[in-house]
Amino acid sequence: MEKRSFSSWLGTFIPCFLLWLLLTWSLELREIILGAAVSAIVAWFTARFFIHKKPFFLLNPVKWVHMVVYAVVLVVEVIKANIAMAGIVLSSKCKTCQSGIVLIPAGEDIKSDYALSTVSNAITLTPGTITMDVAEDKTGKNYYYVHWLDLQETDPEKAGEMIKGTLEKYAGRIWK
Numbered sequence: 001m002e003k004r005s006f007s008s009w010l011g012t013f014i015p016c017f018l019l020w021l022l023l024t025w026s027l028e029l030r031e032i033i034l035g036a037a038v039s040a041i042v043a044w045f046t047a048r049f050f051i052h053k054k055p056f057f058l059l060n061p062v063k064w065v066h067m068v069v070y071a072v073v074l075v076v077e078v079i080k081a082n083i084a085m086a087g088i089v090l091s092s093k094c095k096t097c098q099s100g101i102v103l104i105p106a107g108e109d110i111k112s113d114y115a116l117s118t119v120s121n122a123i124t125l126t127p128g129t130i131t132m133d134v135a136e137d138k139t140g141k142n143y144y145y146v147h148w149l150d151l152q153e154t155d156p157e158k159a160g161e162m163i164k165g166t167l168e169k170y171a172g173r174i175w176k
Contacts, residue, residue: 005047011055013043063174070170074122077165081126088128088150100151101132104160106142109172116142118171119164129163 020035021027057063088097110116120131128149136142143156146163153159 005055007055008047008051009043011051012047013039014059016042066170066173070118070167070174073166073170074125077122077167078126081128085127085149097150099147099149100154101145101147102151102154102159102163103156104144104146104163105156106134106144107160107164107168107172110142110168110175111172112175115168115171115175118175119168120144122167122171123163126163 016039017035020039021032024031024035106116106119110119116134120134123129123131123144123146130147131144132147133145134142135145144160146159148159148163153162
């Protein structure tokens with residue numbers, strides 16, 4: 001078990017408390033006290049799992065800009081995937097589409113577990129694909145195992161370009 005530090009606790013407490021305030025949308029004293037208590041307890045038990053190196057890196061305004069850009073890119077990719085899936089389902093191609101699992105290498109921008117998780121969740125969020133696993137080979141290179149409903153390409157590099165698009169580039173900027 002990793003040792004708890006005050007900075008990692010505080011780096012977890014602040015986002016938890018801000019999320020509490022956002023979800024309750026109340027500034028009543030009892031809500032603030034309850035939110036602070038719940039956030040403190042959650043931070044106490046989870047800080048060592050969330051914060052590994054830099055406790056306050058998400059408080060950097062540049063990171064927030066990267067997150068907003070990533071969110072816009074993700075929404076665009078999800079919309080494009082929804083349109084493509086609707087076309088497949090509504091056409092006769094749905095009866096002949098072939099699904100399969102493809103091994104996709106992670107990009108060079110993806111260095112941390114947080115970045116891998118962000119891209120994996122984005123792939124799963126887009127219709128027609130599900131990230132089944134993330135694995136690391138003996139050389140330290142990471143790969144995504146993705147189930148693709150309409151398997152269009154079996155070459156890992158080309159399939160990765162089609163499935164990931166620009167998501168890795170923008171996720172890598174957040175988690176540098």
